Amino acid sequence: MHSSPINSNPLLLGVDFSSAPTRRKPITVAQGRRQGQVLRLDAVLSFESLPGFGEFLAAPGVWLGGFDFPFGLPRELVLALDWPQSWPALMAHYTRLSRAEIRDHFAGFCAARPVGGKFAHRACDGPAGSSPSMKWVNPPVAFMLHAGVPLLLQAGVDLPGLQAGDPKRVALEAYPGLLAREILGRRSYKSDDKAKQTPERLIARKDLIEALEQGRTRLGLRLKLSHAQRDSLVDDASGDRLDAVLCLLQAAWAQGRPGYGLPEVIDPLEGWIVSA
Incomplete structure (x- = not known):
């Protein structure tokens, strides 16, 4: 089993990540605390650079966070490429590669496979409905993954099922689409493309927020927002703030559960998406 944090009521984080953050598209972090079945949103932070976000993660503190980027690679892919089969060695190898090298390796893997089965998947992709890492x-x-995992490792945080670190700062892989789809089905609620920021997507964001406030998800938690916070989530057509809040809810669900609600056995190369 993966242990659970010492502090019974840690600060909770939900992170909508960008591998190339800018002022226009920052890394967005929702912060909150859970009281019983209620999750109160306290603040939403923005980070316009990877080093700035890395400093935030490395600062001493007590928190449990849900991060919207993959922590591992499909075992099938790792074996096919003959890459290291322990997670720390695999991540060291992977993060030494350039993005161009990664693209070439992965494109070569896909080229040898049949249409419809080009990508290798992790075990959690099916239950979570997530994109292959x-x-x-x-x-x-x-x-x-290439940009995010090194920041977690440099910060020395605990990665349950993958690598032990500071038990006071615990990072879990989260996926906002898992919770959004439970409520909205296939309705889209966001777009970075101005032309696609439609009234339909605005209505979908309102419906999603209302369901979260009423606790109408299988996580069984109610989101507590101020009027200003609700307006800010509705008005953000990119959905970054809302995605951070969805990750925050997944972290809140994991809080206090044995082993953060992760399966007893996780593939130590692939990791797992919390609440999948």
């Missing part, structure tokens, strides 16, 4: 476009989650 080797995808380098739409969304480029392979590059998010």
Whole structure:
């Protein structure tokens, strides 16, 4: 089993990650605390650079966070490429590669496979409905892993099921789409493309927020927002703030559960998405 944090009521984080953050598209961090079945949103922070976000993670503190980027690669892919089969060695190898090298390796792997089965998947992709962590476009989650995992390792945080670290700062892989789809089905609620920021997506964000406030998900938690916070989540057509809050809810669900609600056995190369 993975142990659970010493502090019974840690600060909770939900992180909408970008592998190339800018002022226009920062890394967005929702902070909150859980009281019983209620999760109160306290603040939403923005980080316009990877080093700035890395400093935030490395600062002393007590928190449990849900991070929207993959922490591992599909075992099938790792074996096919003959890469290291322990997670620390695999991550050291992976993060030494350039993005161009990663793209070439992965494209070569896909080229040898049949249409419809180009990508290798992790065991958690099915239950979570997540993109394979080797995808380098739409969304480029392979590059998010490449940029994000080194920050977690440099910060020395605890990565349950993958690598032990500071038990007071615990990082779990989260995926906002898992919770959003439970409520909205296939309705889209966000777009970075101005032309696609439609009234339909605005209504979908309102419906999603209302369901979260009423606790209408299998996580059984109610989100507590101020009027200003609700307006801010509704008005953000990119969905970054809302995605951070969805990750925050997944971290809150994990809080206090034995082993953070992760399966008893996790593939130590692949990791697992919390609440999948």
